[in-house]
Amino acid sequence: MILQFFKYQGTGNDFVFIDNRQQTFPKDNTELITKLCDRRFGIGGDGLILLENDSASDFNMDYYNADASQSMCGNGGRCAVAFAKYLGIIENETTFNAIDGLHFATIEGDIVNLKMNDVDEIREKPLYSFLDTGSPHHVQLVEHLEKFNVQKEGAKLRYGLYGESGSNINFVEQSGNGAFNVRTYERGVEDETLSCGTGVTAVALAMHKLGKTTSNSVRINTPGGNLTISFKLKGDTYTNIFLKGPAKQVYKGEVVC
Numbered sequence: 249m250i251l252q253f254f255k256y257q258g259t260g261n262d263f264v265f266i267d268n269r270q271q272t273f274p275k276d277n278t279e280l281i282t283k284l285c286d287r288r289f290g291i292g293g294d295g296l297i298l299l300e301n302d303s304a305s306d307f308n309m310d311y312y313n314a315d316a317s318q319s320m321c322g323n324g325g326r327c328a329v330a331f332a333k334y335l336g337i338i339e340n341e342t343t344f345n346a347i348d349g350l351h352f353a354t355i356e357g358d359i360v361n362l363k364m365n366d367v368d369e370i371r372e373k374p375l376y377s378f379l380d381t382g383s384p385h386h387v388q389l390v391e392h393l394e395k396f397n398v399q400k401e402g403a404k405l406r407y408g409l410y411g412e413s414g415s416n417i418n419f420v421e422q423s424g425n426g427a428f429n430v431r432t433y434e435r436g437v438e439d440e441t442l443s444c445g446t447g448v449t450a451v452a453l454a455m456h457k458l459g460k461t462t463s464n465s466v467r468i469n470t471p472g473g474n475l476t477i478s479f480k481l482k483g484d485t486y487t488n489i490f491l492k493g494p495a496k497q498v499y500k501g502e503v504v505c
């Protein structure tokens with residue numbers, strides 16, 4: 249089978265995109281999904297995203313981690329908006345469907361601003377916070393983040409504290425008022441990724457709840473680039489949450505599989 253694909257990256261979180269509006273992709277073939285994401289035997293990517301028609305919105309985004317497990321993906325959502333514009337499905341704003349429901353987004357040039365679902369529960373423990381921003385996130389402040397062994401410590405927590413269902417693990421260091429550095433171990437990639445959209449969203453909300461910032465616009469630096477998360481707090485609910493940053497097409501091509 250010959251498959252046309254498009255490679256996108258959102259602050260270094262990279263994805264294989266397929267225009268699946270004709271519904272021809274074999275979704276139950278998890279071996280194919282993992283092979284397409286393999287960085288040696290396939291195209292390579294942190295995940296694979298199928299863009300599909302949707303009766304109730306502009307399009308549906310079907311996201312698969314590199315191990316073919318599924319979740320919401322913030323950076324993938326931002327790249328899906330850029331891909332939908334490239335395909336001529338949308339102009340500069342959209343509402344699309346994902347595994348956690350409808351998302352509004354705008355695009356200006358390479359910058360996509362994606363509305364995330366409300367968050368009304370942040371569990372605070374002595375050493376970390378836990379919340380779900382479309383995927384589950386552990387948020388932990390550390391010192392000397394640049395030297396921290398994210399892969400080793402992330403895997404320990406992902407499999408130890410969170411068992412088989414797991415969680416994404418975010419390690420954080422404050423760099424200023426309303427500014428943080430973040431490195432993330434991603435469930436389903438089972439390694440550190442260069443950024444994680446639902447992860448930096450979780451970090452911004454957790455840091456605000458902890459009182460580490462009073463700003464409702466948080467700048468987060470990741471190894472893959474900078475993202476801005478803005479939000480409102482209404483009672484105990486974080487709402488109007490937007491994840492803003494670049495999303496770019498890297499290349500396109502055909503793959504034999």
Ligand SMILES: N[C@H](CCC[C@H](N)C(=O)O)C(=O)O
Nearest residue numbers: 319321322323383444445446
């Ligand atoms: N690995 C995550 C999903 C992708 C999250 C990340 N790529 C993002 O940008 O949100 C999980 O299985 O929960």
